[in-house]
Amino acid sequence: MRSLLQKSKKALPWSLVALVSIMFTVLVLLPAAWFSPLVAQATGGRVSLAAPAGSLWHGSAVLMLAAGPKASAPTALAGRIEWHTAFGPLFLGQAKISMHANEAMSEAVQLIMTPRGATLSSGRLDVPASLLAGLGAPFNTFNLQGEVRLQWSDWRLLGDKPFGQLMLSLNNMSSRVSRVKPLGSYRVVMQALGRDATLELATTKGPLLLDGRGQWAKQKFSFRGTAQAEATERENLRTLLNLLGNRIEHDVYALVLDL
Structure with missing residues (x-):
């Protein structure tokens, strides 16, 4: 009996090594x-x-x-x-x-x-606008084409609270619902502030002018903005503007989204 215990003690270290090796192999694979x-x-x-x-x-x-x-x-x-x-x-x-x-x-x-x-x-990701269709409405409705660049600062998650800035550049965008090409280029900036976040939309160039501001608060998102067209393309973009929102004043349409 004593001999068996002694053999067991001698074998124990090697058994532990074997067990650790097996666990390490499983993790690696x-x-x-x-x-x-x-x-x-x-x-x-x-x-x-x-x-x-x-x-x-x-x-x-x-x-x-x-x-x-x-x-x-x-x-x-x-x-x-x-x-x-x-x-x-x-x-x-x-x-x-x-x-x-x-x-x-x-x-x-x-x-x-x-x-x-x-x-x-921080990093940067360049993708075609067609990739946005996978996010659903309204992206799949308009079937956007163009160049999309996603840039972000150091993004931190403390518990369930995100902090950081994300900028989305939409360059030379066009849509299947409009013959005007390109519609324009746009910039979307999102600032995560923990439980809340803000979003700003601005036009950098183009005949379709979009702007607005959104906010996430208490797990809800609300966006308010406007859409309008430059005078030279106003008639050509009227159908698209009607799809974007209701007219609130002469040739100015409301962009409203609540989630």
């Missing part, structure tokens, strides 16, 4: 497919990762945008998003992930996650 449902759940089905390949540590997938979990026609970003998770920071209680979109993102961004929150480094 965790398939990227395990990560996809987490992204979809965190974004309410609006962002998802399709065709995942590799592992949680080094993998890639196709970025999909949709209006929600039941959307029937999500749209895909050209190319694939690749990520690499550093192992060392895990010992400090951090998950450090480097991400890069091989066709849409000029430089990689860093995502650092801790038990208290997360930080996404």
Whole structure:
């Protein structure tokens, strides 16, 4: 009996090493497919990762945008998003992930996650406007075409409160519901302030003039703005203006959205 106990004590360290090795191997080989449902759940089905390949540590997938979990026609970003998770920071209680979109993102961004929150480094993403159709109305109604650039400052998430600035540049936009091409170029700036956020829309150039301001407060979004056309294209854009909102004064239409 004593001999058996002694042998067990000698074997215990090696058993622990074997167990740790097995657990480490399992972690390293965790398939990227395990990560996809987490992204979809965190974004309410609006962002998802399709065709995942590799592992949680080094993998890639196709970025999909949709209006929600039941959307029937999500749209895909050209190319694939690749990520690499550093192992060392895990010992400090951090998950450090480097991400890069091989066709849409000029430089990689860093995502650092801790038990208290997360930080996404500043970056830029260039995509075609057709990708926005996956977000649903009103984007799928107008079938927008043009160039879209998404830029953001360091984005911080403290608990469930986001902080940061995001700027969306819509350049040389056109729509299937209007023969006027291009309609114009626009800038949307969103400022996240924790529980609340603000949004500003402005026209940088073009015959279709859009402006307005929105706010998220108490989990509700409200936007108020106006749409009008330059005199030279007023008649050609009248149909589009009527689709955008109700006329509130001579040749000025209201942009109203409440969610």
